[in-house]
Amino acid sequence: MRQIVLDTETTGLSWEKGNRVVEIGCVELVERRPTGRTFQRYLKPDCAFEPGAQEVTGLSLEFLADKPIMQDVVDEFLDFIRGAELIIHNAAFDVGFLDAELSRCGAHYGRLSEHAVVFDTLSLARERFPGQRNSLDALCKRFDVDNSHRDFHGALLDAQLLADVYLALTSGQGDLGFSLPQDDRRGAVARTPADVALVVARVRCASAEDEALHRARLERIAKVAGHSLWPLAAADAPALPA
Structure with missing residues (x-):
């Protein structure tokens, strides 16, 4: 992006x-x-x-x-x-x-x-x-x-x-x-x-507030562009092939 x-x-x-x-x-x-x-x-x-x-x-x-x-x-x-x-x-x-x-x-x-x-x-x-x-x-x-x-x-x-x-x-x-x-x-x-090797990645889980902000942002993008490449929620995502 x-x-x-x-x-x-x-x-x-x-x-x-x-x-x-x-x-x-x-x-x-x-x-x-x-x-x-x-x-x-x-x-x-x-x-x-x-x-x-x-x-x-x-x-x-x-x-x-x-x-x-x-x-x-x-x-x-x-x-x-x-x-x-x-x-x-x-x-x-x-x-x-x-x-x-x-x-x-x-x-x-x-x-x-x-x-x-x-x-x-x-x-x-x-x-x-x-x-x-x-x-x-x-x-x-x-x-x-x-x-x-x-x-x-x-x-x-x-x-x-x-x-x-x-x-x-x-x-x-x-x-x-x-x-x-x-x-x-x-x-x-x-x-x-050597410095880079010492950097430890930390995983931060999204909070409910973060997810709400993310959804609102995708809705704004969809409104401006007429569509969104990203599903608004996991339930909206297309099913993966078996």
Whole structure:
């Protein structure tokens, strides 16, 4: 299963008011493991930042002046995400902006949902933790994902943090190492064969809550795609030949 954890940074909060995407960051997971492939581009907008947005992102029009526009990178971006499941926090925000950008690039690009299935981690977090704060920062704190190096909102950095949060949110799987500083991250990922031999696999049985979340997710996939390749319950599975 191929998944792309995605985040964007923008000049403001509303694409309807003409705000634009100024950064796209993506992290690729295959079978819930990072492949090391990422996609990150800064984009030159044709509008100014709204008050406060520049301070949040740490970006400026001067920095973005020589960066490509969306039309220059749209094909590369769509090639990277095509056919994957997009993991996005507060997906309506990012999808609205990206759909607007695709529309500006040409009607033949369609909408984001025509290229990939979208999974919203904010909706899942609200189901699991109703009435609590479920921002990315709040979830990092809840799942002990270190975001102390997050001085500004950066699309690639936030996608890396969200990858750790997503795995913890969906299965309790530990930190991928994205939350570590760069130097420590290399040490955490690089292992010699002898080191790997010492790793002991632990089997975690699904709880009733996990099974309910899994079923709800399959139902969402089936609703978006029109069908699901996976049966919703063991009783729905086809009988194996004798």
